[in-house]
Amino acid sequence: MAALIQLAYDDSSDIMDDYLKMSARVARESLHSFCTYIIELYMKKYLRKLTFSDMQQLLEHHAEYHGLPGMKASLNCMKWEWELCPTAWQGSHTSGYHRMPAMMLEAGASQDLWIWYAFFGMPGSHNDINIVHHSPLLNDLINGVGPKGTFIVNDVEYKYGYYLVDGIYPEWAVFVKSFSREGTLDPKRIKFNKVQRGNPRS
Structure with a gap:
């Protein structure tokens, strides 16, 4: 208790x-x-890295349910308020947008609520870009030890999947962002934006 x-x-x-x-x-x-x-x-x-079989199941689910072959997960960071943050640490854990001290959480979970990745504890003064440069998930990908899973698009086989992200993330091959300038997009790109943002039926 x-x-x-x-x-x-x-x-x-x-x-x-x-x-x-x-x-x-x-x-x-x-x-x-x-x-x-x-x-x-x-x-x-539950407290281990994904195996090749686990990654294949994730890729197959996202391809079948969302229509996005090769998608590993949606990647984003959230601030976790730290009410009892020590006074000496409050400056580095507080940002201009959030007055409360906080820590950053970056996590990935599958459709069955299995949390297969979590990175927690960076100061709340950081943002998604800062977290990317410290993230063990992306460091593993850079070092070639990240979770692998093959998928095929237009008869081309790819060895690594990608993450759906919003516009703040850098232009890396492992990130897929929605298209900007909505008014000038063709129907295909508009449909992709709806799927990428999680509202394909709207």
Whole structure:
């Protein structure tokens, strides 16, 4: 119970004294033991990198359901507010757009809610571009050890998939952005934009 309360409500270990009659030390040790057992229990299946077979299943699902062969995931970053951020760190974790200290989360999940990738903890003063240069996911791709999966478009076989992103991301081959200047686009590009942004039926 102490471990779940600390994880769910972001409570410190020293408040367990009143509610559970538990010292701060025992509450911290309970949290550590709980997390250790969760990792041991789920690591082999859920806390690992994608295999070739896993990636093929993802690519096939996105090709069949979304009509986007080669799509691995939609990639984006979100800010996670850090209410109890230490005062000394608040400057680097606060941006001009968000007054609350925050940390950045970059994650990828499949249609069955399996989180196959997560990168968490960068200061909230960063944005999507800064995160790209620190992301283990993209570093793995650059080093040739990222998740691979083949797909075919126009009779050409490709070894690596791509990520759908918004306009802030750089012009890299692994990113596919929507077309700009909506008023000048032909019907094919307009349809692609709707699919890329997640509203193909609109």
